[in-house]
Amino acid sequence: MPNKFSESEKKWKSNVVNSIKRDYSFKTVSGEDVDLLYYPESDENNYYEKLNFPGEFPFTRGIHSNLYRGKLWTMRQFAGFGTPHETNKRFKYLLKQGQTGLSVAFDMPTLMGYDANHDISKGEVGVCGVAISSLKDMEILFQDIDLSKISVSMTINGPAMVIFAFYVAVAQKQGVDISSLNGTLQNDILKEFIAQKEWIYPPNN
Numbered sequence: 001m002p003n004k005f006s007e008s009e010k011k012w013k014s015n016v017v018n019s020i021k022r023d024y025s026f027k028t029v030s031g032e033d034v035d036l037l038y039y040p041e042s043d044e045n046n047y048y049e050k051l052n053f054p055g056e057f058p059f060t061r062g063i064h065s066n067l068y069r070g071k072l073w074t075m076r077q078f079a080g081f082g083t084p085h086e087t088n089k090r091f092k093y094l095l096k097q098g099q100t101g102l103s104v105a106f107d108m109p110t111l112m113g114y115d116a117n118h119d120i121s122k123g124e125v126g127v128c129g130v131a132i133s134s135l136k137d138m139e140i141l142f143q144d145i146d147l148s149k150i151s152v153s154m155t156i157n158g159p160a161m162v163i164f165a166f167y168v169a170v171a172q173k174q175g176v177d178i179s180s181l182n183g184t185l186q187n188d189i190l191k192e193f194i195a196q197k198e199w200i201y202p203p204n205n
Contacts, residue, residue: 005043012053015065080105080130084140101151105129138166152183158200
């Protein structure tokens, strides 16, 4: 019977060897080297199922096999305002200044699932973020931005599945393999209900 713990350990080590590397040296205050990862020598406490290695299901120790040793933190300023054209221009400026990822701020109507031309959207379109009402808007937002190379974070909750579908469709139109897409999608309706108050329906109904 194969030992799942040993197989997972072997796979993790192989992934680390083949992963992105950067020059680094981490030491304790006593001058001792800090290993990339600390883990048990055996699976006696069910480490494989409860935690497992970085980059392995259930991803308790992160999605990257080498944690943050292989790459620096993604630097992205929360940005979005007005029309998709205006925000696209801002994105390009930020990337030109050295930003390594994008974080999309959406306006109130978009966050609540309303189109820009809806009566309830009057006075709020593009005020606190970019207005996205259609796939065409999303295409304009990422025009001339290679989604295979840029990590994108989207703070969107109630309409997350629609906005994500737009994003994937834009990537496909760019000819990008969706397996190369990178980023995060905030789909936290409780945060909206408890804090920001931009919820479409109360979670207790």
